[in-house]
Amino acid sequence: MIEKITGVIDLINEKLGRIIAWATLILVLVQFGIVITHYIFRDGSIFLQESLLYLHSLIFLGAAGYTLKHNGHVRVDVFYGNFSEKAKAWVNLLGTLLFLTPVTVVIGWYSWPFVMDSWSAMEGSIESSGIQAVYLLKSMILLFVFFILLQGLSLVLHSLRIIRGAEHLTEEKLEVV
Structure with missing residues (x-):
């Protein structure tokens, strides 16, 4: 059962991350278009300039769960690299429960009214030609909270399975744990 849950969570974040990765290409193309229109045609678009912020937000906040799944977040790896499989699982378990989860919950808690106020006002750009x-x-922000917590749950479950000896770190699992 736990394998199925972690498999589904990992698959969701994997697919989402791969889809969102295309936003990086779109971001580069839009930036290139802005530069071309500015320097060649002496024209600019606030809408396009603001779209860079939206794309950047989507890439970094939307793919945070994918990044966690692939162990891509910053970590001080002075000791961790030399730890045994079970010690790494304990670090991942405790780090997720003591740091990642509380911080993410606080971010979600404090951003919820902020986001809801924006939705109730259907907040738009301060520029008339903006997004x-x-x-x-x-x-x-809430997308970030949801998918990072989801992947955190998967990380906790993987760690528990490793601690119990029901799962082992392989080259494939190194990306997960």
Whole structure:
């Protein structure tokens, strides 16, 4: 049962991360287009400039769970690299329960009213030609909270299985744990 839960969570964040990765290409193309239109045609678009912020937010906040799944978040790895499989699982378990989960819950708790106020006002850009969907931009915070907590749950379950000896770190699992 636990394997199925972790498999589903890992799959969700894997698929989401791969889809969101395309936003990086779109971000580069939009930035290139902005530079071309500015320097060649002496024209600019506030809408396009603001779209960079939306794309950047989507990439970094939307793919945070994917990054956690692939062990891509910053970690001081002075001792961790030399730890045994079970010691690494304990570090991951305690780190997730004592740091990742509380911090993420606090972010979600404090951002919820902020995001809901934005939705209730259908908040838009302060620029008339900007993107009139700031509420979507602010919603990225809650997307981050949801998917990082989801992947944190998977990390906890993987760690517990490793501690119990029901799962082992393989090259594939090194990306998960």
